[in-house]
Amino acid sequence: MRLTNSWLFKMQEHSLFQQQLLSHHRNPVGFETMLSHAKEAWGHNATCGDEILMQIDIQDEHIEALAFRGDSCAICRASASLLCEQLSGKNKEYFAALFHALKLFFEDETVMPNSSCDLNFASKAQLPEALSPLNPVSRYPIRKQCALLPWQTLSDILYTEEGCTRAG
Amino acid sequence: MQKISDDWKAEFPVFSKIPELVYLDSAATTLVPACVVSRISDYLSFEHANSHRGLYKLSADATALVDEARLSLAQFIGAESVNTIAFCSCATEALNILAQSFTDTVIRKGDNLIVSIAEHHANILPWQALCERVGAELRFVGLNEWGQLDVAALESLVDEHTRLMALTQVSNVLGVLDEVAPWAALAKANGVKLLVDGCQAVAHGPVDVRAMGCDFYVFSGHKMYAGSGVGVLYIRESHVDSIQPSKLGGGIVKTVGRQVSSLIDGIEKFEAGSRNTAAIVGLKAAVNFINTIGWARIKAQQKTVMSCLIKSINERDYLSTFIPAQEESVLVSVFAEGVHSHDLSSYLDQQNIAVRAGHHCAEPLHAYFEKNSSTRISLALYNNTQDIQKLMCALDEAHELLAI
Numbered sequence: 176m177r178l179t180n181s182w183l184f185k186m187q188e189h190s191l192f193q194q195q196l197l198s199h200h201r202n203p204v205g206f207e208t209m210l211s212h213a214k215e216a217w218g219h220n221a222t223c224g225d226e227i228l229m230q231i232d233i234q235d236e237h238i239e240a241l242a243f244r245g246d247s248c249a250i251c252r253a254s255a256s257l258l259c260e261q262l263s264g265k266n267k268e269y270f271a272a273l274f275h276a277l278k279l280f281f282e283d284e285t286v287m288p289n290s291s292c293d294l295n296f297a298s299k300a301q302l303p304e305a306l307s308p309l310n311p312v313s314r315y316p317i318r319k320q321c322a323l324l325p326w327q328t329l330s331d332i333l334y335t336e337e338g339c340t341r342a343g
Numbered sequence: 344m345q346k347i348s349d350d351w352k353a354e355f356p357v358f359s360k361i362p363e364l365v366y367l368d369s370a371a372t373t374l375v376p377a378c379v380v381s382r383i384s385d386y387l388s389f390e391h392a393n394s395h396r397g398l399y400k401l402s403a404d405a406t407a408l409v410d411e412a413r414l415s416l417a418q419f420i421g422a423e424s425v426n427t428i429a430f431c432s433c434a435t436e437a438l439n440i441l442a443q444s445f446t447d448t449v450i451r452k453g454d455n456l457i458v459s460i461a462e463h464h465a466n467i468l469p470w471q472a473l474c475e476r477v478g479a480e481l482r483f484v485g486l487n488e489w490g491q492l493d494v495a496a497l498e499s500l501v502d503e504h505t506r507l508m509a510l511t512q513v514s515n516v517l518g519v520l521d522e523v524a525p526w527a528a529l530a531k532a533n534g535v536k537l538l539v540d541g542c543q544a545v546a547h548g549p550v551d552v553r554a555m556g557c558d559f560y561v562f563s564g565h566k567m568y569a570g571s572g573v574g575v576l577y578i579r580e581s582h583v584d585s586i587q588p589s590k591l592g593g594g595i596v597k598t599v600g601r602q603v604s605s606l607i608d609g610i611e612k613f614e615a616g617s618r619n620t621a622a623i624v625g626l627k628a629a630v631n632f633i634n635t636i637g638w639a640r641i642k643a644q645q646k647t648v649m650s651c652l653i654k655s656i657n658e659r660d661y662l663s664t665f666i667p668a669q670e671e672s673v674l675v676s677v678f679a680e681g682v683h684s685h686d687l688s689s690y691l692d693q694q695n696i697a698v699r700a701g702h703h704c705a706e707p708l709h710a711y712f713e714k715n716s717s718t719r720i721s722l723a724l725y726n727n728t729q730d731i732q733k734l735m736c737a738l739d740e741a742h743e744l745l746a747i
Contacts, residue, residue, distance in 0.1 A: 321685065
């Protein structure tokens with residue numbers, strides 16, 4: 176893609192579609208990867224039409240692999256890609272802490288260090304560095320639900336009895 | 344008659360504050376001209392009182408303002424008398440009032456109602472609830488290749504148990520102005536009542552409910568430059584006495600006892616509670632605004648801008664639409680290949696271009712076309728071809744940046 180100066184200007188830090196986020200959108204980690212032994216669930220965003228199927232291969236609290244597919248916007252895809260990238264090889268507690276941090280970031284509340292996991296952040300409205308491509312989304316409140324959808328869907332798989340099926 | 348400049352965009356104060364704004368979401372809500380804003384402001388500043396209640400001059404004058412607005416709206420939609428125009432908060436409320444007012448004498452278990460697959464949720468949910476309440480069936484009629492209601496299919500759905508058709512005059516997703524006359528003829532031939540949703544029609548051309556032959560007609564003021572807070576429920580005069588209102592309260596009673604009350608006659612029995620008189624006078628001001636410009640000029644402008652939009656869309660392989668776009672349409676919903684509608688809308692927003700993304704409160708219609716969402720471009724009299732040029736430039740950039 177050829178970038179003109181006008182497009183580069185528009186991709187400055189106030190822009191929603193920054194290079195890091197676009198990179199995950201164009202080459203998402205875990206997109207349409209086939210997992211043979213996975214729990215899965217669909218997530219829907221009724222407002223904008225996002226649909227995403229999250230899959231997780233988890234063995235004794237240890238996350239072996241993650242994947243996703245569906246028709247969703249760039250923010251949702253990038254967020255799902257970050258999720259798959261960051262959580263592979265981690266555990267449920269790490270996911271819970273990261274998801275909690277993401278929700279608090281979007282809710283703009285003070286984050287308290289309360290986890291044994293090494294996510295050492297204590298100030299308001301800060302994301303862990305690993306999720307920094309989602310930083311611009313906080314300036315666009317209507318898009319927060321797009322960023323949260325993959326995480327909420329995965330949370331539903333891990334922590335609720337409903338809507339969770341086994342793939343394969 | 345008020346004076347309106349030839350630059351219609353200049354009549355809308357928002358463009359003074361945000362000159363770079365390209366507003367293409369008038370199907371959601373139209374912007375408000377200065378003349379309507381000032382009329383509402385003057386009313387609230389100097390004329391506000393509770394209408395139809397007090398015996399003092401301020402209240403009597405407020406009552407007269409409502410009566411004048413009722414006449415104005417009756418004339419605006421070609422109603423047979425003022426005794427057909429009920430003010431409510433919006434079209435959604437009008438539809439709910441009607442649906443909840445239909446008692447067992449109108450719709451019974453085993454009866455059916457017909458809506459189109461193109462309806463806004465406001466013209467589906469109240470009927471779903473009614474059908475569930477009484478044990479009736481809700482039937483859906485599909486569309487032809489041009490996005491208009493399939494009249495042959497409608498005819499096949501009507502039987503001796505059909506009591507009501509509730510159909511949109513213009514889909515808020517497809518934008519095609521449909522022909523109501525065939526529906527009305529079918530309804531009349533079968534003893535079926537016809538409700539027409541005029542929300543997307545009233546700002547784009549003259550409405551004549553008598554010529555249309557409908558029994559009910561609903562629309563919202565904020566779809567026709569009036570701002571929020573008022574809608575119109577037209578009930579054919581011959582039906583007014585036979586329908587009892589579901590919304591009850593003050594202002595519609597003859598007598599109230601501890602156990603039993605009696606209601607007033609006439610259309611005002613559908614206006615329980617204090618009216619939003621500020622919004623009602625604003626609606627009358629919006630009617631005056633439209634009448635001052637005139638439908639001939641409005642329709643000519645619409646055709647020019649829509650033609651430009653259609654030509655621009657057709658020149659781009661990456662853009663597609665639900666149906667072939669037509670010059671008479673009032674809006675177009677598009678898909679950009681490889682770009683989600685939400686991303687398209689967000690990118691346009693960053694260029695000060697306002698469009699709507701999603702299913703536009705028309706999920707069944709999107710499912711009918713097997714689409715999750717679309718990007719809607721809807722026009723009004725403040726749009727021009729420069730708006731379309733800016734839109735297309737931004738769409739090209741968005742596609743280049745975001746398409747996968």
